[in-house]
Amino acid sequence: MSGTLATQPPAVPEERGDERVLVVDDLVVEFPAKGGGTVHAVSGISFELRDGETLGILGESGCGKSSAGRALMQLPPPTSGSVLLNDVELVGHTGRTLRRKRAKMQMIFQDPVSSLNPRRKVKDLVAEGPRIWGRKVTEDQIRELLLAVGLDPESVWDRRPHELSGGQCQRLCIARALMLDPQVLICDEPVSSLDVSVQAQILNLLEDTKQRYRLSMIFIAHDLAVVKNISDRIMVMYLGRICEVIPADRLAEHALHPYTKLLLESVPEAQLPDAELEVEEVGVTNAELPSPLDPPSGCRFRTRCPLATEICATEAPPLRESVSGHLVACHHAEV
């Protein structure tokens, strides 16, 4: 961590990697649906984030990635479940207490432009967070963070969000989050609206930032190669549940869940002439997405799964461990 940032440096244990900074247990997020019924956005997911780790969250549009990310932040709080940040429970707290307990976790929301006050200037947007806490922020601190995320302070200082490009906006959001000196950073689709050259810059920036500020990160995205590039482990979600947790270096060749295989088979990258992807065809018969208003019984993927049998309709498959750190929730996957 660079010494000039006035907020105190994060307490980083010497031994990294085993310490669990975030422990999520049986997280459930439900919304009331128009016309009655319930949207089952997240249906009981448990995972942990280790110190210094990047956990990728990958999955279908509407599968509950953002809802899960926001529920970690208690924005809004989950319907049920537990979120421990450094062993401190966040669920059940509100207002100032929540803000204090959650201080070490920050989130960059999907669609960053709409989360920025359009009337404020860059210099004020960067300092907004600490000022809410009543902390003073010096111009030097703002300059330093803008530089750290690759923005030229002089040229963006007085600009407003709409005067920034998508990539610049994303950099600004990273700077805003860093200003609060987080230990855990949740990034919701931070590069999906950017073109590939800017995407590469932002991914490199996040990687550097993570090292420099010793962050643990949750990275939500739907692009497999992007998630693989930034993550240590990847959690694959389908319709509110976890189907597989896979070490990133195993993703391309050792995926076990039929849904993960379907994702791999569908990547457009496979169309590039030099793609070295050998994906077995899963042969999905049904491309229809079930509704989160009425998710299938048992395994939620069963309506699209070529391996499905009777048990899949009656029993939700538990997460089973294959090799160390590789978990899969499928009755028929060979672990």
Added chain:
Amino acid sequence: MTSNATRESTRPAERPRSGTLLAVEDLRTVIHTARGDLKAVDGVSFTLDRGETIGIVGESGSGKSVLGRTIMGLHTTGPTTTISGRVMFDGRDVQSLGPKDLRSLWGSQIGMVFQDPMTALNPVKKIGVHLTETLRKHQGLGRTPARERAVELLDLVGIPDPRRRIDQFPHEMSGGMRQRVVIAMALANEPALLIADEPTTALDVTVQRQILDLLGNLQAEMGMAIILISHNLGVVAGRADRVAVMYAGRVAETADAKTLFADPRHPYSEALLRAIPRLHEPPHVRLAAIDGAPPNMVQPPVGCRFAPRCAYAQEDCRTVLPELEPAATGHLFACHHPVNRGEN
């Protein structure tokens, strides 16, 4: 798709299936801004046959969307914009059409999927209204048939529970859902040309594949031509017959999709290909970002627009603007010092 095949009433069945549909000739779109004249599209030419797909790739701000909108006639010469060159759509000069003809063109001949689905959706109107309005106006459907057709269209683009979703407002849907609604709207009147501006950016890969397959099927069935604008090179590689790489309002390189991705000659195309993370590479490899900032489009660099960021640039690149020149049949690039020289 089956629902389409069985509907005869309003189909433009007698449409020709081959021949040139669109000819863009030295098109320039200059936007007059407070900071000066912005050359968003700066001399683009190409033709598109019926049933053909051209992919347009290039970095943010390179003019892809403005090009799409100018082709549609959404930009016209006026106080804020100056257009030169020509867009010939099905034998008609789009720039010469009045507002009434343009609206009927958009309703029935050209469909556009706009980049930001929220701007295309009115937040206070239910999803169903968005679809039925255009169906009733351009196909003359009554209230009930229009609603039935709207449900069909939502089903067609893979929206679960269409009968329930049709009465929802845009903000009640996830980003991916909204994108599919916008695609359904663009397809509602089975246009001859679909301009799809980042149509699958917000979608995960299985839905992306489903939507692109859907577009491909509709294309085969009705001979629809597609301009596919995407920053995802993989999407374009798999779906387009031809690809144009844009940089700073100009076409840097164009070729059939296979050639362009296997044998890029323009340094910008090469850099773009290198910047994508690849599934066969290990986690945490450093990506090859393109150094430098995007060009100023008010005062673009003299000479080659890419020269300030180009690893191969030499003196002539900074003074002489390279024109598109043929490498092989149908493969054109605008570069003084192309890459892969001799491998061809």
